[in-house]
Amino acid sequence: MELCTKTASELIGMLRAGEIDPIDIVDSTFKRINDKEPDVKAFIVTLEEGARARAEELKDADRSLPLYGIPVAVKDNMCMRGAQTTCGSKILTPYEPPYDATVVEKLKAAGAVIVGKTNMDEFAMGSSCEWSAHHPTRNPWDLERAPGGSSGGSAAAVAACECSMSLGSDTGGSIRQPASLCGVVGMKPTYGAVSRYGLVAFASSLDQIGPFARDVRDCAMLLDVICGHDPKDSTSIDREPPDHVAALDAGAEGMTIGMIKDLFGEGVEPGVRERVSDAAGVFEKMGAKIKQIEMPIVKYALPAYYLIAPAEASSNLARYDGVQYGMREDADDIVSMYRKTRRAGFGSEVKRRIMLGTYALSAGYYDAYYLRALKVRTLIVKEFEKAFSECDILMSPTSPSTAFKLNEKIDDPLAMYMMDICTIPVNLAGLPGMSIPCGLSDGLPVGLQLIGPTLGEQALLRAARAFEIGSGICGMIPGEKTD
C-alpha cells in the first residue's frame, strides 16, 4: 500500500515510530499528484519545492506535533505567504498575499506539509467547480463528472489521495456537497468556531472554514488544529475549544437522531434516498433512536439564501476595483476603469450574484427582498432550535443527487443552486454540519449529512464514527475495492 493512500492517523503512527520520515510521504504524494493531476486537476498550483524543503526542516523537529509530516492542501481562497491566492478568479490573477491566514499559520505550527492550493468556483460561488477561471476539476470517481463545489478541488484531492487532508470553506454547502460527491468526509463547523482571518470574504455572516479527510478520525484531528478563538477575527467564538478526537469513541448508544422528512422528498434521487435511509438502520443497530422530524420551513432556506448571500457578496466584492491589488483594465477615468476591470475580471456567476445582491439591497426593494429574507432566517433558526429540543443531532441527504455530468447544469443557474438545498439551512442557522460517505449508488458516492446544535461538533463526530464502525464504510478510495 502506497503511503499516500494511508490516513493521516496511520501515517502519524509510522512517523512517530521512526519507520518513515516526512520526505518519504512527500515523495509518495508528489508521485501520486504527477500521476493523477493530468486527469483530476484538483489544484490551481502545487508547491513541490516548498513541500520538500519543509519535509527536510521537519526531519529533526518534534515528532509529537499533531500533524507532523502530514500532506495537506489548502483551498485557493485562503491566504498563504509565498504562493498566489487567486480565489479561482481572473481578477485576483496575480495576487500574492503579504500574510498567512490564521488557519495556514496553525497548519504550519502543527507540523503539516502544505502541498498546494486547490481549485474552486470563482469566489466560492458555485456547486461544481466549473466556475473556476482556471479550469474545471474532475471527479476522481468518474472523470466525466463534476466534483461538486465550491471546494471541489479540496474534496477531489483528498479522494484521489493527492493529500491526506485539506481545508475548504462552506457558505451554503461548499464543503459538504463536494465531500458528498467525492466520497470523503467534510465538516462545516459552527459559525465562529474557526477563524476566518485570511479567508477571502464571500458572505461574511455565513462563511466558515472546515476540514476534509478520508475518515472521521482524521477530520477530528484537523478540526482540533484549526479551531479556536482568534483576536484577528472579531466573530470567532471566545472559548477553550474541546478535544474533538477524544470525543470520537463515545458511540451512538442512547442518541436521538432526527430524520428531516422534508429533505427526503421531491428532487432527491431514489438511490440517494435509499442509502440515507439505510444509514438510519445502521444508527439503530448502534443503539441510537431515530425520530421523524417535520421542518416545513427548510424549503424556504434556498430562496432566502439567494438574497442574503448575494447581498453580502455585493458589498464584500466591491473591493475588487483595480486599485490596490489584482488586475486592472486601463481607462481614461476612474469609473470606466472600475467598470472595465470588473467586466474583464469577474466570471458570469459572480456578476450575476453581485447584481442580484445590489438589486436586493437597493432603495425600493430592500424591504421586499433583503429584509424579508432576514426575517425568514429567524424562522429557520427557531425551527432548528425546536428540533434540537427533541433530538441530539439531525440527519438528511447531503446532496439530492450523486455527482452530475460536467456541463450538465452550467447554463441553468437555478438547477445548480438546487444542489445545495439540504446544506443551506445549516449555514443560515450557523450550525455545525458534516457529510460522511454512506455507500454508493450506481458506482458513485452518496453523502449522509449530520447536523448538530451550536458547538455540537463532538456529538456529530461521535455519531459519524459510530456510523463508520456500524456500516464498515470508511476510507473509500475510487478504483479500489469498497465494502
Next chain:
Amino acid sequence: MKLTREEVREVAYLSRIEMTDEELDRMTGQLGAILDYADMLNELDIEGVEPTSHVIPMKNVMREDVVKESCGVEKALMNAPDRFGDFFRVPKVIDEGEGH
C-alpha cells in the same frame, strides 16, 4: 414584479460592471427567474418576526489602544497594479465616467 432591462442596466452601473446590450438581455432573464423563485418567501407570515443578520450575539470587540506592528508600505503596495512613490496611482477621478 417584472424586472426590466433598464432596471438591470442601472444595477450593472451601480455594481460597476460594464455590460453589452446582449449581456444585459441575458442577465435580465436570469435575474428575473431567480427573483420569481424568491417570491416564494411571500408565502410565509413574517408579521412581528425580528430579522437575523447574524446568528451569534455580536458585541463590539475592542482591544487595548496600543501601537502594534503594521504591515508596512512596501508590503501594502506589493500587489498594486500601478504606483507612484508610496501611493496607489489611479486614472483621473474628476469626470463622472462614460455615463450610463
